Amino acid sequence: MLPATERLDVLDIERLLRQKAYFVLHAPRQTGKTTAMLELARRLTASGKFISVLVSMEVGAGFPDNVGLAENAVLSSWRQSIRFQLPKELHPSQWKTSAPEGQRIADFLTEWSLEAQRPLVIFIDEIDALQDNVLISVLRQLRAGFPQRPTAFPSSVALIGLRDVRDYKVKSGGSPYLNTPSPFNIAVRSFTLRNFTGEEIRTLLAQHTAETGQPFTEAAQERIVDLTLGQPWLVNALAKVCVEELVEDLTMPIEVDHVNEAKERLIQRRLTHLDQLTDKLREERVRHVIEPILAGQVLDAIPLDDRDYVTDLGLVRRLQVGGLA
Structure with a gap:
């Protein structure tokens, strides 16, 4: 495995954290965004300078038309993440909020910030799981709390998803787009997570060889680079089929023909990740x-x-x- 944080601009992100900045990380699915930011959150907390946690908005997608229910579901999910990722002494003392609908996310973050021993750095994953009024409500709560940082609101927040949330045009009813500026125009920077380089792909394959003795021929390695262009999910999926299904004998090398056969098997299986992309091709x-x-x-x-x-x-x-x- 290669550390996912190596594909992040970690030095730039750390500089933004010192500036108490809010920012965005966007990249396609299955590129390692969540893994990278979870590792970065752990690193920041371990430094003793911040309290950092990765939380998700995904459960809020089940309530696209009800801001209050979405907030409650999200906060319940956040509690589980915080309990899992942070030692008890860094947990908020109050898990529940009595704030009205449309203010609960901000209220929770405010109360935790006020009592926290260090500045909070919150990484919010799956932001684009939210839609319409729920998405707008969350973004506006973050924007409203922004001036109170770091004493009464998180010092830094990163929104993580497929797209740059600063550019979102949120559909509403019969109107193509809401006639409103971006609800998250406080973000000063947008990052993306790059794909593997050819050298990183070769390093990954070499790790398999070091552990098992089974080599990938040079031609097979080049074929994986050409087929995947470094997309992490595709690299891992192709290699997995090659070594676990096509050539289980560890004394035999992985050849180009094996890589091509693995490609065909992945296409025929219509795995969820590929199916989602296929569905997108139907969009006008x-x-x-x-x-x-x-x-x-x-x-x-x-x-x-x-x-x-x-x-x-x-x-x-x-x-x-x-x-x-």
Whole structure:
């Protein structure tokens, strides 16, 4: 395994934490965002300078039209995360909030900040699981509490998801977009989590060889790099099929043909991660980007927001010379 934090701009993030800044981390699914930020939270708490925890908004998705129920579900989930990640002496003394609907997230964070022995650094995962009024409510609560940091609100907050939440245009009723500025315009920086480099892929495969004695041929390694472009889930999935299904004899090397067969098996199995991406291809705004690329046409007429959306999903990548592929 490679430490997920190596693919983060950790030095820049630590600088922002010293500045009490709020920021965003966005990257496609299954790239290691949660793992990286969980490890960073542990590191920050262990430093003795902060109390840091990774919490999630995912359970709030079950209540898309009810802010109060979503808040209650989210806070219940947060309690479990805090209890698991932090020693008891760093827990908040009060787990419940009597605040009215639409203020419960902020109230919980305020009360904890006021009593905390160190500045709070909160990493909020799965922010884009929330929709419409629930999402707007949470973002506005964070924005409203921002001026009170670090005494009465977290010193730093990071929102983690598929997209840059600063650019969200939240759909509402019959109107295409809410006529309101971004509810999270307090974020000063947006980070992403890069894919593995070719060298990192080779390092991962070499770890398997060191542990088992089974090598990947140079050609097989290059094929994995070419097929995955370093997408972490794909790298691990291809290698797993190769070593656990196709070549169980550890004295035999993994060849290019094995990698190609592993690719076909992953496609045929329609695993959840790949199925989700397939479903996205049916969206009109995705097709408007993908179809011109496949036809070799320019994307000048395609809205930038649509191009960013498809890139954030991991369906296309930005080229160093400009454009998408």
